[in-house]
Amino acid sequence: MQATRTTHSDGTVFERQASYARAVRAGRHVAVSGTAPIGPEGTLHPGDTYGQARTAIAKALEAAAALGAERGDVIRTRLLLAPGAVWEEAVRAHGEAFAGVDPANTTYFVAGFIPDVLVEVELDALLPDTA
Template structure:
């Protein structure tokens, strides 16, 4: 079984991707930034990470998953020296769940106000 989830973003159509793709009991979520209705939300790594994780919790819920189902998390940071700020926000959400984690240092994103992107993989136990 394969099911796609979108947000209606023009970028999804232009670039040919989905916000999330579910294959059987696994949900793969595209890298997500702190973009909101009025631009980028948050001016530092902690704030942007918190906002992104809130957005991703909604994506998970819309697909019938929960934060507790997350098995892998990847944080893409434009300044790796700020890993502790992003990590603190990540730990507040995933401290008890403890998915795998990658911290990846990247070049600036298309919008220089974007400091963080997060990609998740979630899996439900087979029923």
């Protein structure tokens, strides 16, 4: 039996151009794409790793919530950091967001992102078995 697949989009031009969804739910699993701290006017909190991490985490959690996942359902996160990001600040934001949930996490330094972005966040959630 194949799991039902549902997608959620932020409605950005980039999502349409690149043919991807912000988040996808297949059965009980919700996967959130790399989420940057981007607002309608561009990158939010330029130069501020902590502010960007908090914003990206919040956006990723909102996308997961749109498909039925709550913070406590998150089982894995990934913090992707650009050169110049302060890893301690990204980890602090993650710790505040996921205290008591304690998902599996990997933090990476990557070559870079679009201008002014220091942090992207990915997450996976597993919804409770309702069967």
